[in-house]
Amino acid sequence: MISLKNIYKSFGSNQVLKGVSADVAIGEVVVLVGASGSGKSTLLRCINLLEEPDSGQIIIEGVVVTAKGVAKHEVRRETGMVFQQFNLFPHLTVLQNITLAPIRVRNTPKAEAEALALELLHKVNLEEKSEAYPYQLSGGQQQRVAIARALAMKPKVMLFDEATSALDPAMTSEVLSVMRQLVAEGMTMVVVTHEMGFAREVSDKILFMHDGAIIEQGTPAELLQNPQHEVTKAFLSKVL
Amino acid sequence: MAIDFKLIVDSLPFLLVGARTAIVVTFWSVLLGITLGLMVALGRLSKITPLAVVCQAYVEFMRGTPMVVQIFIVYFGLPRVGVYLPPLLSGVVALGLNSGAYLGEIFRGGIQSIDNGQTKAALSLGLKPMQVMRYIVLPQAFVRVLPAIGNEFVTMIKDSSLVSFIAVQELTYRSTLVAARTYDYFSMYMATAMIYFVMTFTVSRTLMWLEGRLRVGD
Ligand SMILES: Nc1ncnc2c1ncn2[C@@H]1O[C@H](COP(=O)(O)OP(=O)(O)O)[C@@H](O)[C@H]1O
């Protein structure tokens, strides 16, 4: 469903992605791991074109989205993203955070968008917070709203960039349980995380990134039990 | 007695008409300034280099030249190129152009102060860059620059006195008329200062209150 072909990306003289290729099939859950600074966030942001690759191709459902003339906003509305820092809109209520994009981007009627938003809030267990402002919520609650906000666009794939790294263990488990639910529903997901237990449990494939390249990949069993590269072994011994 | 209260009370109705004109000049100038300021801020932040350069040049010219001279250029200068504006409108245009430069810088700072994560999140939902500006960045930036807009109102109330140079019958012009007739400059200008102060104080307090109410959630 998503194909990354030989992606290169530099910031100034800092080459961050050095020819990354990967595939994500429909319904697949792919976990991206690697040390801080290895380029995981940059790669994830390339998928929804928040970063533009210098070269290489990204193909989503047969469309080469990196081609000239492709409207970025049309690609992005099909790819939901959840950020480490939640990035809820502080001037909008929870309900408005969720309905903004469906109303403005998909031209969904307000009542319909609100009905969907309440459904999603029910799903992330936060129905009673629809009128609250983000600052009134805990981190875990904010992140669950952020997930609902992304889901409201009915994306074809969800990208998670260290969605639980800013949360304490109790809040982390709230968010992971919502993510598990998405996995169970068959959502296609690309997940950057340091939660190796979660990765082992839900992922179909783990990609290990090092210094701008995917140096090793495999099923959780293969990669976690039997890593091939020294760097992978060293990394896993630290996080497992 | 140094201050002639009777003279002040007697000329108060005449002065208050001038105060009203000062408010009218201020109001329209700041409104024009906010509009221009928004355009200038977006222009300076745009990726279109010539536009950004023009906006920057405008800002620097306006900030680097005296306001009285700007007023003179509009009122006495523009007729040379066939643009005849009456005094009051000249004053509003000149003050508005000036205000636009200052507010442009303030708005630019406000827009840049909004966390980049907000833009990323909004873009990731499929909003177009203009929609991100309109629904996410500008509403938050506006609350942040509200105190500065308030200051601009206060500054403009005071600077509106400069349009007395082109015979707009605002507060300063009118008190000068009375002072020149009675030779009691001290009483008249003290009274004038008091009226300006009441106006600026009211505005700054009102904005403080408004700001307190809008700050929720920031
Ligand atoms: N917007 C940016 N501008 C400049 N450098 C960046 C930017 N984003 C990331 N980088 C650099 O790219 C490298 C990889 O960063 P990142 O993709 O965030 O890694 P990870 O998510 O694996 O920690 C780092 O050296 C970081 O400093």
Ligand SMILES: [Mg+2]
């Ligand atoms: Mg990262």
